[in-house]
Amino acid sequence: MDIREIQNLIKFVSKSGATEVKLEMDDFKITIKTTPEGAESTTTYVQQMPVSQALPQAPAAQPQEPTAPSTPAELVNDDAKYITIKSPIIGTLYRKPAPDKAVFVEVGSTISKGDVVCVIEAMKLFNEIESEVSGKIVKILVDDSSPVEFDQPLFLVDPS
Structure with missing residues (x-):
């Protein structure tokens, strides 16, 4: 799943009125939570690393990922x-x-x-x-x- 698909999923969830959606696949898990008004959405994107890779890289990547879906949307406008x-x-x-x-x-x-x-x-x-x-x-x-x-x-x- 690429960044555009994640953005489209966020938009769909916010328009649908759902307050929480969880999507789990083999190599990642996405949880989208929206406020009741649907004005704001928060996305948690966690990609599970293979066991052979060093674990210190995973915590560094997780805090950056939630902001990534909103950044390209802002870039398109600005x-x-x-x-x-x-x-x-x-x-x-x-x-x-x-x-x-x-x-x-x-x-x-x-x-x-x-x-x-x-x-x-x-x-x-x-x-x-x-x-x-x-x-x-x-x-x-x-x-x-x-x-x-x-x-x-x-x-x-x-x-x-």
Whole structure:
């Protein structure tokens, strides 16, 4: 289930008048609770990590996830004039080529088509993510060393 499907589920639940919905699948669990007025919704998204991965990563990811579904909805309204660079794969995003190196891009950096903006580690392979647009980075949407989903927004670029 990707971020858009989660957003659509939140919208559906808030419009339906239900106060609580729980969805459990093999690799994740989602609980959506709304107030009786339906004005606000809170989402808890917990992805169960495989046993072979280190456990300290899971608590760090859980507090960030509840805010993730509302962030893209706000971006569509506030930042519609910008171009979004999205993740082409699932993995862990790194903003630096190595721990002791500088980040690829910062807010305000000017990029050209083909410039590397980050790397995503997937199955022990580091994939360089290149920009498909030229412009100026106006917003970085993902923190360093964070897990990312396919088609998740990573950067906002002002093409002007």
